[in-house]
Amino acid sequence: MRKYFYRSFKKMTATEFCCHNESDVLRRVIIGSWEGYRQSEFYIEKVNAVQEQMAAPARDLLKDELEGFKSVLESMGVEVLVPRPVGKIVYDQLTPRDIGVVIGDRFVLCNMRKQSRRYECVGIFDLIMHYDLSEPNILIPPADCFIEGGDVIVDKQTIYIGISERTNRQAVEFIRKNFGDRFRVVPITLAASTEENLYLHLDCVFNPVGKRHALIHAPGIQEVPAQLSGDYELIEISAAEQAALCTNVLSLSHEVVISRDHDECARVNAELRKICSVIELPFNAVPLTGGSLRCSSLPLQRKKILTA
Numbered sequence: 420m421r422k423y424f425y426r427s428f429k430k431m432t433a434t435e436f437c438c439h440n441e442s443d444v445l446r447r448v449i450i451g452s453w454e455g456y457r458q459s460e461f462y463i464e465k466v467n468a469v470q471e472q473m474a475a476p477a478r479d480l481l482k483d484e485l486e487g488f489k490s491v492l493e494s495m496g497v498e499v500l501v502p503r504p505v506g507k508i509v510y511d512q513l514t515p516r517d518i519g520v521v522i523g524d525r526f527v528l529c530n531m532r533k534q535s536r537r538y539e540c541v542g543i544f545d546l547i548m549h550y551d552l553s554e555p556n557i558l559i560p561p562a563d564c565f566i567e568g569g570d571v572i573v574d575k576q577t578i579y580i581g582i583s584e585r586t587n588r589q590a591v592e593f594i595r596k597n598f599g600d601r602f603r604v605v606p607i608t609l610a611a612s613t614e615e616n617l618y619l620h621l622d623c624v625f626n627p628v629g630k631r632h633a634l635i636h637a638p639g640i641q642e643v644p645a646q647l648s649g650d651y652e653l654i655e656i657s658a659a660e661q662a663a664l665c666t667n668v669l670s671l672s673h674e675v676v677i678s679r680d681h682d683e684c685a686r687v688n689a690e691l692r693k694i695c696s697v698i699e700l701p702f703n704a705v706p707l708t709g710g711s712l713r714c715s716s717l718p719l720q721r722k723k724i725l726t727a
């Protein structure tokens with residue numbers, strides 16, 4: 420295993436993009452917005468099996484839980500931004516993770532597979548367009564490249580990319596071309612979803628936590644790359660735990676993680692408590708749409724303190 424050490428890094432301006440590690444200290448994040456959820460029946464597209472099978476969450480519960488998420492983040496010193504409701508053509512802005520991703524000091528604006536999510540990014544334009552003309556820091560992938568942020572994990576000088584229902588091989592080429600000089604790029608092909616388990620994005624089956632651990636549901640990956648067992652101490656997640664989206668935690672640092680307070684996540688939370696502190700949050704509404712805490716958050720800035 421490679422050795423890493425921690426040190427404090429240069430000061431960042433408020434608008435700078437910065438994400439080098441999944442568990443660097445979170446400074447600035449966009450979270451899901453419940454406002455405008457399912458405004459117009461006409462534009463609703465059930466985009467995954469969970470949405471097909473479950474009743475849609477109540478707006479009041481979405482509001483309470485997302486406001487609870489915001490309060491916890493703010494109490495931990497994180498600046499929280501919320502997308503502006505786009506309007507009736509976008510029925511769901513609960514999981515901003517997928518519409519963009521910060522890699523290093525650049526923002527990739529994602530090409531979404533599902534038509535109902537194609538214009539979701541309009542809600543975050545005000546939050547990402549900073550007019551520093553010296554720096555082309557927002558990348559737009561080519562038209563044949565589908566990529567969603569839930570399939571992209573940046574950690575320890577590596578970009579892991581899930582090849583999934585939503586992200587294709589062209590995404591790997593695009594990422595290699597733009598970031599290959601600075602990051603190792605490791606594609607991970609997800610297994611086909613089963614009746615019980617939806618393997619929608621990489622972060623539903625794999626997620627680094629703490630300094631050197633990672634949560635993993637190996638059956639959700641076609642072939643687990645050797646790098647993963649080399650780089651991490653892996654914590655295995657059962658099928659029932661995967662279905663409850665137990666991998667989908669949000670790291671605030673390598674010392675603190677926010678996880679779902681749910682019976683099915685109790686064992687995983689106990690395992691996590693051995694390596695960091697765990698803030699357990701009631702979060703049952705967004706998971707009825709197929710995402711959990713990682714999906715409901717889009718980090719724009721993490722203080723880079725882990726260097727090789």
Ligand SMILES: NC(=[NH2+])NCCC[C@H](N)C(=O)O
Nearest residue numbers: 466467514569620709710714
């Ligand atoms: N990063 C994630 N796992 N996101 C989950 C997204 C759920 C969302 N409703 C969709 O199906 O597109």
